Amino acid sequence: MSGTAFDFQDVTYAYRSQRALDGVSFSVQLGERVALLGANGSGKSTLLRMMDALCFAGGGTATALGAPLSEKAFEDEVANFAFRRRVGLVFQNPDVQLFNPTVLDELAFGPLQLGWATQRVKDAIEATLHRFGIAHLKDRPPHRLSGGEKKRVAIASVIITEPDVLLLDEPTAALDPKSRADLVAFLAHGLGDGRTVIAATHDLDIIDDISDRAIVLSEGKVAADAPTLDILHDIDLLRRTHLVFEHHHRHGDGHEHDHPHGVHGHIHQGPEG
Amino acid sequence: MHIPDGYLSPSTCAATFALAAPFWYVASRKVKRQLHTKLVPLMAVVSAFSFVVMMFNLPLPGGTTGHAVGLGIAAIVLGPWAAVLSISIALLIQAVFFGDGGITAIGANCFNMAIVGPFVAYAVYQAIAGRSELTSPRRVVAAGVAGYVGINAAALVAAIEFGLQPMLFHDAMGAPLYAPYPLSIALPAMLAGHLTIAGLAEAVAAAGLVAVLQRTEPELLDLTARRPATSGRWRETRALWFGLGLLMLLSPLGLVAAGTAWGEWGAADFADPAARQEIAAASGNVVPPEAVPSGLQRLSSVWSAPIPDYAPAFLRNEHLGYILSAVTGSGLVLLVFAGIGALRARRSPSV
Amino acid sequence: MNEPAYGVCSCGGKKRRGLLESLVFGLIGVESHSLEAETTSVLPGLLQRFDPRIKVVALLALIIAAVSTQRLTVLALMFALATGLALLSKIRLIRLARQVWLGVFLFSGIIVLPAVFIVPGEAITHLPLIGWPITLQGLRSAAFVIGRAETAATLSLLLVLTTPWPHVLKALRSLGVPAAIVAILGMTYRYIFVLTQSALQMAEARQSRLMAPLDGPARRRLMLTMIGTLLTKTLALGTEVHAAMVARGYRGEVRLLDDFRTRPADWAFLLAALGIAATIIGARL
Numbered sequence: 001m002s003g004t005a006f007d008f009q010d011v012t013y014a015y016r017s018q019r020a021l022d023g024v025s026f027s028v029q030l031g032e033r034v035a036l037l038g039a040n041g042s043g044k045s046t047l048l049r050m051m052d053a054l055c056f057a058g059g060g061t062a063t064a065l066g067a068p069l070s071e072k073a074f075e076d077e078v079a080n081f082a083f084r085r086r087v088g089l090v091f092q093n094p095d096v097q098l099f100n101p102t103v104l105d106e107l108a109f110g111p112l113q114l115g116w117a118t119q120r121v122k123d124a125i126e127a128t129l130h131r132f133g134i135a136h137l138k139d140r141p142p143h144r145l146s147g148g149e150k151k152r153v154a155i156a157s158v159i160i161t162e163p164d165v166l167l168l169d170e171p172t173a174a175l176d177p178k179s180r181a182d183l184v185a186f187l188a189h190g191l192g193d194g195r196t197v198i199a200a201t202h203d204l205d206i207i208d209d210i211s212d213r214a215i216v217l218s219e220g221k222v223a224a225d226a227p228t229l230d231i232l233h234d235i236d237l238l239r240r241t242h243l244v245f246e247h248h249h250r251h252g253d254g255h256e257h258d259h260p261h262g263v264h265g266h267i268h269q270g271p272e273g
Numbered sequence: 274m275h276i277p278d279g280y281l282s283p284s285t286c287a288a289t290f291a292l293a294a295p296f297w298y299v300a301s302r303k304v305k306r307q308l309h310t311k312l313v314p315l316m317a318v319v320s321a322f323s324f325v326v327m328m329f330n331l332p333l334p335g336g337t338t339g340h341a342v343g344l345g346i347a348a349i350v351l352g353p354w355a356a357v358l359s360i361s362i363a364l365l366i367q368a369v370f371f372g373d374g375g376i377t378a379i380g381a382n383c384f385n386m387a388i389v390g391p392f393v394a395y396a397v398y399q400a401i402a403g404r405s406e407l408t409s410p411r412r413v414v415a416a417g418v419a420g421y422v423g424i425n426a427a428a429l430v431a432a433i434e435f436g437l438q439p440m441l442f443h444d445a446m447g448a449p450l451y452a453p454y455p456l457s458i459a460l461p462a463m464l465a466g467h468l469t470i471a472g473l474a475e476a477v478a479a480a481g482l483v484a485v486l487q488r489t490e491p492e493l494l495d496l497t498a499r500r501p502a503t504s505g506r507w508r509e510t511r512a513l514w515f516g517l518g519l520l521m522l523l524s525p526l527g528l529v530a531a532g533t534a535w536g537e538w539g540a541a542d543f544a545d546p547a548a549r550q551e552i553a554a555a556s557g558n559v560v561p562p563e564a565v566p567s568g569l570q571r572l573s574s575v576w577s578a579p580i581p582d583y584a585p586a587f588l589r590n591e592h593l594g595y596i597l598s599a600v601t602g603s604g605l606v607l608l609v610f611a612g613i614g615a616l617r618a619r620r621s622p623s624v
Numbered sequence: 625m626n627e628p629a630y631g632v633c634s635c636g637g638k639k640r641r642g643l644l645e646s647l648v649f650g651l652i653g654v655e656s657h658s659l660e661a662e663t664t665s666v667l668p669g670l671l672q673r674f675d676p677r678i679k680v681v682a683l684l685a686l687i688i689a690a691v692s693t694q695r696l697t698v699l700a701l702m703f704a705l706a707t708g709l710a711l712l713s714k715i716r717l718i719r720l721a722r723q724v725w726l727g728v729f730l731f732s733g734i735i736v737l738p739a740v741f742i743v744p745g746e747a748i749t750h751l752p753l754i755g756w757p758i759t760l761q762g763l764r765s766a767a768f769v770i771g772r773a774e775t776a777a778t779l780s781l782l783l784v785l786t787t788p789w790p791h792v793l794k795a796l797r798s799l800g801v802p803a804a805i806v807a808i809l810g811m812t813y814r815y816i817f818v819l820t821q822s823a824l825q826m827a828e829a830r831q832s833r834l835m836a837p838l839d840g841p842a843r844r845r846l847m848l849t850m851i852g853t854l855l856t857k858t859l860a861l862g863t864e865v866h867a868a869m870v871a872r873g874y875r876g877e878v879r880l881l882d883d884f885r886t887r888p889a890d891w892a893f894l895l896a897a898l899g900i901a902a903t904i905i906g907a908r909l
Contacts, residue, residue, distance in 0.1 A: 049867070052871050054867045054870060054871060077875065080873075080875065081873060084871070084872065084873040085873075088871070088872070089871045091864070091867075091868050091871075093864065095818045095861070096861065096864040096865050096867075096868050097868050098814075099314070099317075099811050099814060099815075099865050099868060099869065100810065100811075100814070101789060101790040101793060101810040101811075101813060101814055102788075102790045104881075105790065105810070105880075105881070108880075108881040109869075109872055109874075110872040110873055112879035112880070112881060113872055113873030113874050113875070113879060114873045118881065121881060122881075139788065139790075141662075141789075141790070141814065141817075142814065143814070143817040143818070143821075144662070157872070158872070161872075161873075277728070277731075277732065277773045277776070277777065278687060278690075278691055278772060278773055278776030278777065278780075279690075279691055279732075279768070279769050279770075279771070279772025279773040279775075279776055280769060280772075280773070282691075283688060283691055283692050283905075286691070301804075309876060310866065310869075310870065310874065310875060310876035311862070311863075311866045312804070312876070313804055313807050313808055313811065313869070313876075313878060314811065314862050314865040314866040314869060315859075315862040315863075315866065316808050316812075317807075317808045317810075317811030317812045317814075317815055317862075317865070318811075318812075318815045318819075318858050318859070318861050318862040318865065319858060319859075319862065320808065320812040321811075321812045321813075321814075321815035321816040321818070321819050321858070322819060322854065322855060322858040324812070324816050324819075325651075325816060325819045325820055325823055325854065326851055326854070326855075328647060328650040328651060328654075328823075329647060329823075329847055329850070329851055330643055330646055330647065330847075331643075331844060331847050331848070332643060332840050332843045332844050332847070333844075334840065338643065346855075350855070362808060362809065362812055363812070365809070366809065366812060366813060366816070368780075369780065369783070369784065369792070370657075370658075370661075370784055370789065370813070371654070371657060372723075372724070372777055372780060372781060372784075375691075375773070375776055375777075375780075376684065376687050376776065376780050377687060377688060377691050377776065439743075439765075444694050444695070444764065444768075445694075446745070446760065446761060446764065447745055447761050448743065448745065448760070448761035448762070448763075448764035448765045448768070449739075449743060449761070449765040449768070450694060450765070450768050451768070451769065451772075452769065453736060453739035453743050453762070453765040453766070453769065454738075454739065454742075458742075477844060477848075478848070478851070481844065481845070481848035481851075482848055482851055482852055482855070484848075485848050485849055485851075485852035486852060486855070489852060489856065490856055493855070493856070493859065
């Protein structure tokens with residue numbers, strides 16, 4: 001699949017007279033896997049919502065899948081459904097994402113809203129339950145799920161309509177290490193080829209696995225846009241954008257040193273020992 | 274004040290459902306227009322909040338604690354119509370899932386606590402708060418009084434519903450089939466509890482919460498502020514209010530037409546010290562008044578006056594007077610409110 | 625009683641606990657009640673087997689019949705019927721006694737006790753020493769109120785204990801309740817648990833920081849600030865949930881999936897329940 005998924009030019013957005021986005025420009029091609037990096041308050045959540053047409057740019061131009069992302073364009077039901085069918089967003093807070101009484105209803109919500117026929121909805125539910133290994137949870141209410149299960153259901157509830165573009169807001173937030181590893185493995189290998197994945201995160205440990213390109217946001221602006229590995233090695237950039245911090249610690253052999261923290265396993269600089 | 278099953282007769286339950294239904298209908302339409310697609314999620318979370326907030330026991334001045342229904346604060350933050358919906362939903366879930374309040378009494382409970390209470394609270398809040406600043410202390414006072422008056426209005430209506438039961442429904446031996454206390458006991462007993470503890474809890478909750486919101490998120494008070502009580506929306510609901518007022522005026526006639534006989538109730542019970550002690554025990558150790566409230570007695574004589582002597586004996590019964598005066602009184606109050614609303618709407622240019 | 629009784633307003637009977645403790649207790653009560661309902665609703669019992677729509681209609685008819693009857697013997701039979709249904713649905717009597725019977729009896733008993741003395745009528749005996757008359761009519765009226773409250777509460781608890789809440793909602797939907805209302809009910813139930821968790825965390829956080837007893841006004845402020853925080857969270861949650869719905873194609877119209885199949889046994893149960901109710905109401909029993 002080729003073509004442009006998103007094209008943002010000089011986009012601004014203000015919320016309660018505070019600038020959340022201040023002249024953001026980038027574009028994403030279909031099939032790319034992109035990490036949106038940034039500390040809390042950097043504007044990455046706002047940007048993600050804008051990409052899902054949940055809020056609209058105050059200035060500049062933004063298009064998704066070749067069509068403008070504007071409030072006016074989304075008043076049109078056909079355009080709205082066409083967009084919703086192709087773009088899905090997984091919210092950070094599973095209590096927000098999972099609003100239905102049971103897992104089954106959660107999976108059915110999207111397809112039903114998009115007007116699928118009953119039998120097609122049922123088939124899709126069946127397939128998705130098995131694909132995500134959540135068939136045993138289907139009658140459970142969300143408040144009886146563990147954090148990892150909630151996340152899995154949340155992603156399943158979005159993937160069920162097979163969107164071309166998957167947006168994820170802090171996918172690994174509040175997950176235990178095992179669930180986090182499972183999720184990363186799924187995002188890296190389980191999504192199938194050709195799907196555009198854009199994940200907003202400040203979890204540097206996972207981006208190498210789930211993205212090829214990283215866009216770093218800082219104070220509402222794009223601070224860097226480069227291949228993920230390059231970004232991960234640019235310690236100065238990461239430090240400047242508050243994604244890593246200086247960490248002082250002591251090793252068992254009695255020696256102690258400082259190093260930037262934020263990436264799993266530490267990036268140790270200088271001679272060891 | 275959640276009325277359980279078995280306290281109200283099926284016909285009373287049906288009547289309160291019928292009274293509540295038009296409010297639900299109008300509320301859902303108005304709230305839908307106001308919130309558009311946000312209706313479903315917002316009503317859901319606010320109903321959940323109403324549910325949870327009823328579990329907060331508040332320490333009251335004087336050392337006791339009580340929990341608020343939240344009808345005052347709901348009306349103040351969301352406006353009366355959204356309050357109707359969210360409190361009704363909370364009450365429905367309480368009744369069906371948690372067994373607080375009866376299934377058959379859902380209509381009555383909603384009418385009292387989700388309709389009468391919030392509307393009275395809202396009117397009082399607007400009347401006192403006026404066009405004061407969002408952070409004005411006047412709004413705190415207004416909210417407190419609104420909560421207090423609102424919950425008492427709800428209790429008054431509940432007491433009337435209770436009090437009607439023994440007069441209308443008896444078995445063959447004359448034993449009351451439902452709530453056994455006549456108006457002369459139900460009214461003071463309910464109001465004694467609500468004029469004190471429950472009223473205070475509601476006042477503390479509403480005033481305190483408005484004070485908290487003034488400090489933290491004054492914009493939440495903005496939705497219902499700066500709008501005179503009913504103007505602007507008056508036209509849309511005028512028919513509803515006049516209809517309800519008229520219905521209440523007419524309902525005593527309906528009762529009379531039904532011609533139900535009831536047993537003799539001694540108002541003397543009220544003066545009997547032993548009985549009074551028991552009532553007091555039942556109503557949280559609040560002593561009922563020494564005699565049948567004189568205002569009621571006077572009102573009831575107003576009603577017996579126009580009833581001709583050749584009417585059947587039961588029409589001259591003093592309790593009929595209570596029913597008639599209580600129901601008519603509420604109807605009159607509604608009509609007066611409706612009239613004031615109409616006048617204000619005419620004076621101020623439509624918003 | 626170590627949990628809030630079903631059928632009784634949770635405001636009474638815990639004067640001895642601190643405010644935060646009683647709040648935590650109440651919040652945990654919501655959680656445990658729903659957990660019990662989820663456990664019993666999958667037991668292989670009689671009522672669990674019926675179609676939820678049938679069950680809603682049938683139990684509602686029985687409740688109305690219990691509220692309508694004018695004879696104590698019929699009421700007693702209805703109560704026995706409710707108890708029998710509970711037993712056949714593998715719901716233990718001790719649970720009913722603990723969750724409904726005791727609580728309703730205490731609550732309604734206190735309310736109707738004075739009626740025994742002050743409902744006018746034929747005095748059957750007098751209290752020793754103080755000599756208050758106990759009237760037959762008073763006793764009967766107290767029995768009516770308590771009997772009805774117990775029977776209706778038992779029947780409504782049976783619905784909740786034998787039917788998963790989502791199925792109750794879907795039953796309402798197929799009985800003609802508008803989809804928007806069913807959706808709101810489902811989401812309200814869902815967010816009751818989210819907000820309960822929030823409130824629980826707030827209460828426990830404050831519990832752990834309270835070093836000395838607070839005076840009245842300070843305690844009041846403490847509770848009110850918690851409610852205020854909860855309200856703010858609630859409204860923010862509403863906005864977020866709305867966004868999550870819109871993101872999945874929601875445009876204001878709710879669509880629900882429902883597929884229930886009725887079997888002959890369902891209809892037999894419905895006919896029996898409606899028959900009982902119609903006989904009681906129709907013949908003014």
